[in-house]
Amino acid sequence: AQKITQTQPGMFVQEKEAVTLDCTYDTSDQSYGLFWYKQPSSGEMIFLIYQGSYDEQNATEGRYSLNFQKARKSANLVISASQLGDSAMYFCAMRELAGWGTYKYIFGTGTRLKVLA
Amino acid sequence: EPEVTQTPSHQVTQMGQEVILRCVPISNHLYFYWYRQILGQKVEFLVSFYNNEISEKSEIFDDQFSVERPDGSNFTLKIRSTKLEDSAMYFCASSLSPSDEQFFGPGTRLTVL
Numbered sequence: 554a555q556k557i558t559q560t561q562p563g564m565f566v567q568e569k570e571a572v573t574l575d576c577t578y579d580t581s582d583q584s585y586g587l588f589w590y591k592q593p594s595s596g597e598m599i600f601l602i603y604q605g606s607y608d609e610q611n612a613t614e615g616r617y618s619l620n621f622q623k624a625r626k627s628a629n630l631v632i633s634a635s636q637l638g639d640s641a642m643y644f645c646a647m648r649e650l651a652g653w654g655t656y657k658y659i660f661g662t663g664t665r666l667k668v669l670a
Numbered sequence: 671e672p673e674v675t676q677t678p679s680h681q682v683t684q685m686g687q688e689v690i691l692r693c694v695p696i697s698n699h700l701y702f703y704w705y706r707q708i709l710g711q712k713v714e715f716l717v718s719f720y721n722n723e724i725s726e727k728s729e730i731f732d733d734q735f736s737v738e739r740p741d742g743s744n745f746t747l748k749i750r751s752t753k754l755e756d757s758a759m760y761f762c763a764s765s766l767s768p769s770d771e772q773f774f775g776p777g778t779r780l781t782v783l
Contacts, residue, residue, distance in 0.1 A: 588771060596759055598713070598774035644713060648769070651726035655701055655768045657715040 556580075557647050559661035566635045567669050573620070574630040574664045576645030582606075586648040587628040588658065589619065593641045601643075604628055635668045642666075672696045674775035676762050682781045683752055691747045691778045693762030702745045703763040703772060704737065706730065713761065719745065720768075752782045 556579040566572035578587065589601040604612045604619045612619040620629040632639055642663045651657040675694045683689050695702050704716040718725040719737050727735075736748045745764075749756055759779050763772040 586769070590774070595776075596779065597776040598761060600771055600773060603771055646713075651715075651718050653720060653723075653725040655718045655720055655725040657703070657718055657726060657728075658705070658713070658772060659715070660713040662712045 557645050557659055557661035559645055559664050561664045562662070563665045563667070565667050565669055566632075568637060569634055571631060571633045572635055572666065574632070574643050574645075574666065576628045576630065576661060578626050578628060578645075578647050580626075580647065580649075582650070586656075587619070587621070588646045588648070589617070589628075589630045590644045590646060590660075591639075591641045592644060592663070598644070602630065632666075637668050637670060640666060640668045674762055674764055674773050676760075676775035676778050678778060679776065680779045680781070682783065685754055685782055686751050689749050689752055689780065691749075691760050691762075691780070693745045693747070693764075693775055694743050695745055695762065695764030696766075696773060697743070699764035699766050699773075701725075701765045701768055701772075702737075702739070703765075704747045705761040705763065705774075707759045707761065707777075708755075709758070716747075716760075749780075752780075754782050756780060757782045 558577045585606045587604045591599040602614045616633045618631045644663045645661040646658040648656045677692045702719040707713045717727040734750045759777045762775040765772045
């Protein structure tokens, strides 16, 4: 079974600084996808960034980038120039093959990020 | 920008009552999902649905749960006889294809008293 591990239950970062949120994964599949979602205190799940296992470049979306190290099975999220609005829970997820060609997401336990003014 | 919507945002019910949580997926999406997040815990997969059939369900999704696409736009999760431990945030998600990212709705917070 696939597994996602987020070892940092909470992180602090100073406004305008960069922060890295760790995520390691375990899978025997050759083809897989990794996702990061942001969950503000209001509760919704906001998709941030996606990395495919065959993507040669690290994914980037604005201030978000994914530091993908395939050999180490890590997919860390880097947020540059942190803003107060980045304070939220962040979940790393992996896509796992489900029935009839569909996929389900396996989530990590999350990292709560607090940006300090 | 198209988005997944869910109603109600918060539902309070008595133990043993039936609840129906409603979702309107993104209009051209074909794959639908329900996830659950007990307060303070990680998000867990419940069920995936395609072509009017359940594709996969987790062990959480027992006989008390059912899903339905009653018309061309809604996707519902029914809990027949709620238990205290069903209290959670329930997220609906949809995707255009199985491998595309799943877009999540804002969630329905279910409280069972």
